[in-house]
Amino acid sequence: MLSIVYTVILIVSFIFLVLKKEDAESYFALKIVGYFILGSFALNINEISLPLGFIVYLLFFRPSANIDVKRMASIFGVLAFILVHWILPYAIDEWNKRPVFIEHELGSVYTMNFQDEYEQIKQELKLENQNSRLENFKIEYVKDGRITDLSWDLLVQNSSTYNLYHIRYDIGKRSYQITINEVETWTQYNRLIEADHFFENLNMLDINSVTEAKGEFSSFVIQSTGERTNYGVENRTLYFVLNGETELLDDIQLPVECYYISTYAMKKTSEIKDDQGEIRQESFEGTEYSDYLFDVNR
DSSP: OHHHHHHHHHHHHHHHHHTTOOSOOTTHHHHHHHHHHHHHOOEEETTEEEOHHHHHHHHHOOOSSSHHHHHHHHHHHHHHHIIIIIIHHHHHHHHHTSOEEEEOOOOOTTTOOHHHHHHHHHHHHTOTTSOEEEEEEEEEEETTSOEEEEEEEEEEEOSSOEEEEEEEEETTTTEEEEEEEEESOOTTGGGBEEHHHHHHHHTTSOHHHHHHTTOSOSEEEEEEOOBOEEEOOOSSEEEEEETTEEEEEOGGGOOEEEEEEEEEEEEEEEEEEOTTSOEEEEEEEEEEEEEEEEEEEO
16 A cells, blocks of 8 residues: 555656656756655664655755756655655554444343354454454453453464464443553463363353352452463362363362363452541452363373
């Protein structure tokens, strides 16, 4: 696209400037093109483009014929440089980063099909044929199953970069909001779980039973880094998940290499009330942890 814009500017400028010829001069048309190209010539340093050609023109070129026309050619060239190297890339980048909104009503966490949710997002983002990796999944909900927060990241590898999709459900707008960024490196990419596989395992959890087992708390969290790790956290309730079945694990069997999903309740640790007795600030901490390990290498 940028090369097309540059070519169009060159052609339009060439036609305009040829008509502005003031003095008879051999190879005038070629010289006009040369001055334009000189004005648009860029020097790239650490991905920053500088108008080296226009600087060279100002310092060393002193034309003797058609002075104004050649000056205009170099100015048009540097304007093309500014448009193609600075303005358009910035505008394209901002356009690609614009949030994508997917209107959708979430149901209860106890009946939610996470694979269906993911499939809908894949279709909207046109990622059906992409190998997407997942990171930083987190869902917060209350005792009655109402979801209060939901977010995760998707990573898709291109030829030399990665597309990072940050997905968050906006409770107020009842829609997914997705921001897209291009990043050059992602060190842990090869250790991240494939998104399809993660949601397949998440669907195996009986979230109602998991929640009931934690006791009388008002809010709960399910989260996962999505990264394959050497798991060795002791003094938690541990389960090995395989084919929809869960098996209780003992600390003596640790450490193991696996992916895992953490579930826990939120326990209030303090609160601050105003003069009218209304709560203005609350503090919570996680409690009653139970982790579900899958794809385990014992």
